[in-house]
Amino acid sequence: MDRMFRVLGFWTLVIGLAALAGEMVPMAMLFFAQTAIFVLLGYLKLSERAYIFIFWGYMLLSFTGFTYWSFFKMSV
Template identity: 50%
Template sequence: MDRMYRVLGFWTGIFAIMLYLGDMEKTALLFLGQTGFFVLLSYLKLSERMYMYVFAAYLTVFMCGFTYYTLFLMPPGGGLG
């Protein structure tokens, strides 16, 4: 299970690089933070159950943040034109 967190760290790192190259610095920093979180977590040698609990908590925080952003911060119409 710890290798899966390294894979998540790798892909969030790739996203951070691509976002930075696309002039989206704030989002790139967010993904860079996630990369560090996943890579550090992969070296903790936790039990598989604990890795699942941490991932469930991560998804819960993500969905709460995403819902808050889309409901209260995103401009009407999704920012399209």
């Protein structure tokens, strides 16, 4: 399971680099921070249960944030 967080770190790095190339600096910084967190988590050697809880917490936070931003902050 720890390798999966390293894979998530790789893909968030790719998305961050693409955002940086597209001159979306705040989005790039957000994804670079996620990259650092995922790579760090990938080397912690936690139990599988802990990794599952961390992943579901991340998904809950990101989906809630995305829904809030798209509903309340984006203009129609």
